[in-house]
Amino acid sequence: MNEILYNHNCTCPICEFDFKTKKVHEKKIVVLKKDTDFCTYYEGPNPYFYEINVCPNCGFSFTNSFNKKLNAVNIDNFIKVFAPQWNRIDYTGERNLEQAVETYKLAIICGQIIEIKPSYLAKICLKICWLFRMIASKKEEIRFIKGAVNFFEKAYETEDFNRSDSMAPEMIVYLLGELNFRLSNYEETKRWFNIGLSKYGNSASSNKQTISAIRDRWLEIKSVVS
Numbered sequence: 001m002n003e004i005l006y007n008h009n010c011t012c013p014i015c016e017f018d019f020k021t022k023k024v025h026e027k028k029i030v031v032l033k034k035d036t037d038f039c040t041y042y043e044g045p046n047p048y049f050y051e052i053n054v055c056p057n058c059g060f061s062f063t064n065s066f067n068k069k070l071n072a073v074n075i076d077n078f079i080k081v082f083a084p085q086w087n088r089i090d091y092t093g094e095r096n097l098e099q100a101v102e103t104y105k106l107a108i109i110c111g112q113i114i115e116i117k118p119s120y121l122a123k124i125c126l127k128i129c130w131l132f133r134m135i136a137s138k139k140e141e142i143r144f145i146k147g148a149v150n151f152f153e154k155a156y157e158t159e160d161f162n163r164s165d166s167m168a169p170e171m172i173v174y175l176l177g178e179l180n181f182r183l184s185n186y187e188e189t190k191r192w193f194n195i196g197l198s199k200y201g202n203s204a205s206s207n208k209q210t211i212s213a214i215r216d217r218w219l220e221i222k223s224v225v226s
Contacts, residue, residue, distance in 0.1 A: 048100060049095045126145075156176070
């Protein structure tokens with residue numbers, strides 16, 4: 001077994017089944033570079049491959065940051081909709097890129113069934129597009145960038161940013177500007193970066209690093225989109 005990987009203990013939020021799944025030791029992660037949408041390239045095993053936990057019993061797929069309090073209706077809906085399709089594939093061992101993509105797609109399906117917040121689904125779409133970028137699969141990368149933009153827009157319109165577990169609105173705005181730029185949607189690029197600067201640029205509650213990223217990125221691409 002790869003010594004950089006370890007067994008992480010999980011409990012399924014749906015069926016409460018206890019299982020172990022592989023993760024990459026954080027202290028052994030070596031970062032090579034980052035893209036402007038935060039896609040990170042690593043030396044050795046890719047942590048993205050192991051981000052999604054897939055319950056081998058019922059198939060529910062989720063990240064470690066999953067914190068939605070499921071009610072009886074959520075659980076019943078999942079069992080009715082997903083259980084008939086689950087073929088008990090074991091994703092708890094070492095994964096290749098194809099298997100990693102499958103786990104993210106499962107997480108999107110599961111999240112939609114239990115009606116999880118859009119920002120959660122947006123981040124999953126973003127991770128899938130990064131995986132396809134790493135193998136230069138442009139068509140699939142673009143497909144999931146579009147999915148991420150769609151979910152981030154819904155998140156910005158509907159989510160409560162006062163919750164402690166919410167994604168910062170200025171980060172969502174930055175990503176909407178950046179991802180639209182990657183789609184060559186230049187009017188949307190301008191709109192979101194302008195929102196970032198005008199609405200959050202001088203706000204005391206905004207993350208200073210994110211605001212700096214908005215300013216710096218807008219300076220880099222302004223001549224292209226204008």
